[in-house]
Amino acid sequence: xxxxxxxxxxxxxxxxxxxxxCVASGFTFGNYDMSWVRQAPGxxxxxxxxxxxxxxxxxxxxxxxxxxxxSRDNSKNTLYMQMNSLRAExxxxxxxxxxxLGARQFLHWGQGTLVPVSS
Amino acid sequence: xxxxxxxxSSLSASVGDRVTITCRASQGIYDSLAWYQQKPGKAPxxxxxxASSLESGVPTRFSGSGSRTDYTLTISSLQPEDxxxxxxxxxxxxxxxxxxxTKLEIK
Numbered sequence: 001x002x003x004x005x006x007x008x009x010x011x012x013x014x015x016x017x018x019x020x021x022c023v024a025s026g027f028t029f030g031n032y033d034m035s036w037v038r039q040a041p042g043x044x045x046x047x048x049x050x051x052x053x054x055x056x057x058x059x060x061x062x063x064x065x066x067x068x069x070x071s072r073d074n075s076k077n078t079l080y081m082q083m084n085s086l087r088a089e090x091x092x093x094x095x096x097x098x099x100x101l102g103a104r105q106f107l108h109w110g111q112g113t114l115v116p117v118s119s
Numbered sequence: 120x121x122x123x124x125x126x127x128s129s130l131s132a133s134v135g136d137r138v139t140i141t142c143r144a145s146q147g148i149y150d151s152l153a154w155y156q157q158k159p160g161k162a163p164x165x166x167x168x169x170a171s172s173l174e175s176g177v178p179t180r181f182s183g184s185g186s187r188t189d190y191t192l193t194i195s196s197l198q199p200e201d202x203x204x205x206x207x208x209x210x211x212x213x214x215x216x217x218x219x220x221t222k223l224e225i226k
Contacts, residue, residue, distance in 0.1 A: 035215075045155075045163065045206055047215040059213040062120075095162055104210035105153040107174070109162035 002026040002108045004096050009113030016086050016117075022079040022096030022110055030054070030074035033099055035106065036081050038092035048094070049081065064090075086117045121145050121209050125218025131226040136197045140221045142207035144188045151211035154183055154192045157220075158203045166205075167192065197223075 008020040022034070035050040049070040050059045058070050069082040079096050093114050097106040122145040132138050142152065150170040155163035165174045167183035170190055180195045194201055202225050207218040 044220045045217040061214050105168040107165055
């Protein structure tokens with residue numbers, strides 16, 4: 001059974017930094033592209049970033065480009081999101097998500113971790 | 120970026136009703152479209168991918184259709200557990216984009 005478990009969320013001040021983690025189990029992690037999707041309180045879903053299985057390719061939404069960095073450690077079955085220069089509008093639940101092999105739709109999701117950005 | 124325009128934004132319906140939600144892409148996405156259901160406090164759950172392929176385990180009362188820029192999700196006979204928010208998403212190209220959501224409420 002596929003399991004994705006996010007951690008690392010918590011209150012952070014504007015301008016601050018935070019690193020999210022997503023530990024994966026139940027599949028061969030390095031074979032799959034992984035993504036982060038966020039949802040601001042009471043709002044819709046927003047794709048944030050994706051990374052290929054071998055970490056050679058990364059993609060970002062314009063809203064986070066230059067501030068967020070996606071990475072992965074396939075030896076630890078873990079996906080990361082380093083978030084710098086955080087803004088109030090980054091406040092959201094952050095989900096990690098996995099597509100089926102060779103596909104791009106998000107089949108598996110974690111439970112999410114909340115990142116409030118506030119002074 | 121490809122904009123996804125979803126309608127309606129909210130919908131009131133009764134158990135047993137047939138419901139249709141539409142999603143229009145600002146350019147052709149050639150069936151690279153998924154539909155998700157989300158309940159309060161929970162992660163989204165995929166229902167349909169490839170515009171019309173039902174994900175394993177999803178009840179057959181859900182169906183997707185459409186082509187190029189215009190897509191629909193239909194629930195043939197609403198059940199109590201179907202009251203939720205629904206999102207379309209294009210994965211044709213990054214940035215992947217979602218519709219703004221349709222909140223389906225009990226009439």
